[in-house]
Structures are given as structure tokens and as C-alpha cells.
Amino acid sequence: MSTVTRSDDPPAAAPGKGLRPGSVGLLASVTLGLSSVAPAYSIAVTLGFVTVVAGDAAPAALLLGFVPILLTAFAFRELNRELPDCGTTFVWTTRAFGPIAGWLSGGWVVQCATLIAMTALARIGATYLLGLLGLTGAAGNGAVVTAVAVLLLGGATVLARRGLQLAAVVQYALLGLQLLALLAFGVAALAADGATAPSLGWLNPLGFDGFGPFAEAVILCLYIYWGWDALITANEETVDSARTPGRAAVLSTLVLLATYLFTAFAAISFAGVGSEGAGLGSPENAADVLATLAPAVLGGGLAKVVQLAVCVSAVSALLTCLVGSSRATLSMASHGALPGRFARLHPRHGTPAFGAAFFGAAAAVVLVLLTLLSADFLGDAILSVGLLIALYYGVTGLACVWYFRRTLRDSARHLLFRGVLPLAGGLMMIAAFARTARDMVDPGYGSTSLGGVGGVFLLGAGSILLGAVLTLLARARFRPFFRTGRDSVAGPTVKDH
Incomplete structure (x- = not known):
């Protein structure tokens, strides 16, 4: 049975939604954040493309791409300290800009x-x-790969439904x-x-051949860091929920930076940035530099370990996505912005079981449909994610500044961490969004096009447009939230456990 409560003067922290508080510590939070990024997979499939664009300035691109991510992490930390809610961007954007912006940017765009x-x-x-497993023929068969992928989604969904403690233990390994x-x-x-000595010149931000390659390389690097914010969705289950998730967010991004820079320096030292042979600048190697270099660096046996690392990297990120998405929709439902069934918790494990099952099933359906359409269509859909990332990160940075605007003069710390740094991060992300959108319009961007417009742009912009339409439908369906949500969102408006 549902109960509805409203408050015109919401508390600083949202009351519990039935989740188990204090079950996740700092280490588990950092682990969830790092796992959601899939560091081994991300560096394997991104470093080559960055090197093709930037040459030996690839480490500089990794460093520069990290700057807006770190600035955005400060915005997440400050907003979580004030409003520690598992809805994160949905709650924060709603409080700052209203229910429409919150549902679209903080809800739909993130989950899409x-x-x-x-x-x-x-x-x-x-x-x-x-x-x-040595099934190379099956690995090249789209139907077999899709079937195994659906099984992996099913296994990750079962783990996500069991609870954060079990998920964290698996993620440690x-x-x-x-x-x-x-x-x-x-x-x-x-x-x-034969490896060359690493050079600090590889970190030179002026080492790019013009602004175009610079912008393209930095935009590529935004994707390599994306995902750490999933740890914030576990804030209501974290020890010291107002502070621990924020610290974990900043710490996880710093660990990612160190890991990526170390791997990039090592790969460039060993293989160079040439466009032939094993060089990182070769388009043939760009899709997976670790698969290309690991056998030569480590030998066949240990190269299998690297291959296994990339595999588990993808699977662990999949698990964290399910954990984060189910908690985000739990918050939206508890605030009256989604059907109440998303707010129901598993009677034994105390997890948003319906949300986990929903996203597991939805991902399986989307995967099958995109695969049936074409492999190129699936690839362009993945590329379009960069547009969505830049949008919701940028809006969150600006939401931090607007929400805290009346307290920025209270101290130098507030001005810096709640004003200057989030504003800079938000503007950088919006600029990345605009630049990415412009580049994606080109029909040569990605593998598909329609009417002279790149398919990647159509998928990215189409996702946002679809979200706008769904927001209007949600406004008609969930009238109380869209009428009073900006004031009441700090506390649940609906409980349906």
C-alpha cells in the first residue's frame, strides 16, 4: 500500500527508503566506482584511438580529459554532502532547476x-x-555472442538483487x-x-596538432573516465553517507588517472606511436591495444591473464551499472516520479529487486534489437553515449553552483568547491557536448548516416528528444511530483515497499 507525504521545508538529508544503511565503507565505495568505469576494458579500447588522433601527446589528452571529470567530481561531492540521496543527479537537478530538468537530465539521460x-x-x-575458452569461431558469430551476453546480463542481475555487500565482495576480486x-x-x-624512456613531454598540453585533434582526443578521454559516479547511488547504504561517497568519488577518479597514465606511458614506451606494425598510431591496433601488445610484452600465457582482466572488467562494470540504475529509479519512484513498483525492495535482501530485474531485461532486449538491426547500428549507439555523458555531467556541475548560490560568499572553501570549480567543470562539459554534437553531424562520424547526417548524432540527439517526449508524458502521469517536486524532493513522497 502506498502512502504519500509532503513537506514544504524538506530536511537536509532524505529519510531512508528501506535500504540498509552503514553496509558499505569507503573501500567498497571506491571499488564500486572504479569497477563501473571498467578500467582494463576502457584503456584497452580507447588508448589506441586517442593515440591515432594525438600521437605521443596521448598522455596529455588523458590528463586534460581528466580535468572536467575532477571538477565534476567536486560538484558531486558537495551536492551529496547536502543531499545524500541514492537518486543523485535526479534529486540534485530537480532541487536546482525543477522537476522537468530533473526528470530529463538527471533521470532519463543518465539511465539511457x-x-x-x-x-x-x-x-x-x-x-x-x-x-x-578457445571458441574463436563462436566469438565471431553475432548470434552466439548475443546469447552469451544475455546470460551474463542474467547472472549480473542475480548478483545485483542479492545486495551491495555480495556485489562489493565480487568486485574486490x-x-x-x-x-x-x-x-x-x-x-x-x-x-x-628496446623500450624508450618515458618523456614528460608526452604530458605537454601544447603538443597537439591544432585545436581539432586536441578537442577530439579530450572528448574521447571523457568516455574513458565515465561511470565513477555510480558509487554515489549507494550513498544511503554507505557509512557516513554525507561524506564517504564524496570522498570515494574524488579518490576513485584520481586512481583512474594514475592507472591510465601509467599504462599509456608504458604502451608508448614499448610500441611507439607509429602507424605501422605494433605502433599505437596504427588504426588496425586501435580497437584493442592490450590484445595487440600483451603477447609481445608478457608472452602467450600471461597475455591470457590480461585478456581475462578485460573480460572481467566489462562484467564487473555491468554489475555496477545494475546496482546504480536500480537505486536511481528507486529514488525516482519514492519521490513519485516513476511507478511505485520501482520503490519495492526485496523482502530478504533489502535491494531494489524490481529495478535490477527491469534494467537487466531492458538491456537484454536493447542488445538483441540493436544486434538484429546491424552491428554498425550497435556500434554507433555506443558512440552516441558520449553526447549523453557530457550533457548530464555539465548540467550537474551547473546545478551545484545554482543550488549553493546563496552560500558561496560564506567562505573561501564554499566559493571554490561549490562555485568556481563546479562552474568550470560544467561549462567544460557543455562545451564538450556542443563540440561532440557538431562533429557527430558529419555522416562520416561512425558507421551509419541518414539524409547526410551522421547516425551517431541522430541516435544521441534522438535519445534526448525521446526523453523530452517521455518527460511530457510523465508530467501528465505524475502530476504531484511535477507540481511540488522541487520543494519536496529531499524527502520521499511515495513509499511502496
Whole structure:
């Protein structure tokens, strides 16, 4: 049975929604944040493309791409300290800009990006798993890969429904394997005969051949860091929910930066940035630089460990996506912005079981449909996620400034961490959104086009337009939220457990 409560003077922290408080510590939060990024997978499939664009300035691109991510992390930290709600961007954007912006940017855009990313993660995990099992023929069969990917989605959904403690234990092992594999690869690459000495010049922000390559490389790097914010959705289950998730967000982004820079320096030292042979500048190697370099660096046996690390990287990120999305929709439902069934918790495990099952099933359906359409269509859908990321990160940074606007003069700390840094991060993300949208219009961007317009742009912009239409439908369906949500969203308006 549902009960409805409203408050014109919401508390600083939202009352509990039935989740288990204090069940996640700082280490588990950082692990969830890192796992959601899939560091081994992300560096494997992104470093080559960045190097093709930036050459030996690839580490500089990684560093510059990290700047708006760090600034956005400060916005997440400050907003979570004030409003520790598992709805995160949905709650914060609603409080700052109103229910329409909150539902569209903080709700739909985030979940749409996550859903598309889940299809990619499941497919990559399935492909690597089949390869590890020696089933190379099956790994090249789209139907078999899709079937295995659906099974992986099912297994991750079961784990997500069981609770954060079990998910965190699994993530410790999976993340540990990823980081150890990357460390072993990096050390071996730097110590290999013929490897060149790393140069600080590779971090030179002026080493790009014009603004175009600079912007393209930095935009590519935004995707490589995306996902750490999933840890914030576990804030109501975290020890010291007002502070621990924010600290974990900043710490996880710094660990990612160190991991990526170390791997990039090692790979460039070993292979160089040439466009032939094993060079990182070769388009043939760009899709997976670790698969290309690991056998030469580590030998066949240990190269399998790196391959396994990339596989579990994708699977662990898949699990974290399910954990984060189910909690975000739990918050939206508890505030009256989604059907009450999303707010129901598992009677034994105390998890948003319906939300986890919904997103697991939805990802499976989307994966099958995109695969049936074409592999090119699926690839362009994945590329379009960058547009969605830049939008909701940018809006969140601006929401932080607007929400705290009356307190920015209270102290130098407030001015810096609630004003200057989030504003800079938000504007950078909006600029990245505009630049990415302009580039995606080109029919040569990605693999598909329609009417002379790039398919990646149509998918990205179409996702946002569809979200706007759904927001209007939601406004008609959930009138109380859209009427009073800006004032009442700090406390649940609907409970249906």
C-alpha cells in the first residue's frame, strides 16, 4: 500500500527508503566506482584511438580529459554532502532547476546512457569469454555472442538483487585482477628490451596538432573516465553517507588517472606511436591495444591473464551499472516520479529487486534489437553515449553552483568547491557536448548516416528528444511530483515497499 507525504521545508538529508544503511565503507565505495568505469576494458579500447588522433601527446589528452571529470567530481561531492540521496543527479537537478530538468537530465539521460553502455559491456564480456575458452569461431558469430551476453546480463542481475555487500565482495576480486594485470603489463613493457624512456613531454598540453585533434582526443578521454559516479547511488547504504561517497568519488577518479597514465606511458614506451606494425598510431591496433601488445610484452600465457582482466572488467562494470540504475529509479519512484513498483525492495535482501530485474531485461532486449538491426547500428549507439555523458555531467556541475548560490560568499572553501570549480567543470562539459554534437553531424562520424547526417548524432540527439517526449508524458502521469517536486524532493513522497 502506498502512502504519500509532503513537506514544504524538506530536511537536509532524505529519510531512508528501506535500504540498509552503514553496509558499505569507503573501500567498497571506491571499488564500486572504479569497477563501473571498467578500467582494463576502457584503456584497452580507447588508448589506441586517442593515440591515432594525438600521437605521443596521448598522455596529455588523458590528463586534460581528466580535468572536467575532477571538477565534476567536486560538484558531486558537495551536492551529496547536502543531499545524500541514492537518486543523485535526479534529486540534485530537480532541487536546482525543477522537476522537468530533473526528470530529463538527471533521470532519463543518465539511465539511457547506462542502458546503452550495458549492451556494449555485455557484448564485450561475452566476446572475450568465448575467446578465453578457445571458441574463436563462436566469438565471431553475432548470434552466439548475443546469447552469451544475455546470460551474463542474467547472472549480473542475480548478483545485483542479492545486495551491495555480495556485489562489493565480487568486485574486490574482479577489480584486483584488473589492476594487477595492468600493473604487470606496464612494468614488463617499461623493462622490455628496446623500450624508450618515458618523456614528460608526452604530458605537454601544447603538443597537439591544432585545436581539432586536441578537442577530439579530450572528448574521447571523457568516455574513458565515465561511470565513477555510480558509487554515489549507494550513498544511503554507505557509512557516513554525507561524506564517504564524496570522498570515494574524488579518490576513485584520481586512481583512474594514475592507472591510465601509467599504462599509456608504458604502451608508448614499448610500441611507439607509429602507424605501422605494433605502433599505437596504427588504426588496425586501435580497437584493442592490450590484445595487440600483451603477447609481445608478457608472452602467450600471461597475455591470457590480461585478456581475462578485460573480460572481467566489462562484467564487473555491468554489475555496477545494475546496482546504480536500480537505486536511481528507486529514488525516482519514492519521490513519485516513476511507478511505485520501482520503490519495492526485496523482502530478504533489502535491494531494489524490481529495478535490477527491469534494467537487466531492458538491456537484454536493447542488445538483441540493436544486434538484429546491424552491428554498425550497435556500434554507433555506443558512440552516441558520449553526447549523453557530457550533457548530464555539465548540467550537474551547473546545478551545484545554482543550488549553493546563496552560500558561496560564506567562505573561501564554499566559493571554490561549490562555485568556481563546479562552474568550470560544467561549462567544460557543455562545451564538450556542443563540440561532440557538431562533429557527430558529419555522416562520416561512425558507421551509419541518414539524409547526410551522421547516425551517431541522430541516435544521441534522438535519445534526448525521446526523453523530452517521455518527460511530457510523465508530467501528465505524475502530476504531484511535477507540481511540488522541487520543494519536496529531499524527502520521499511515495513509499511502496
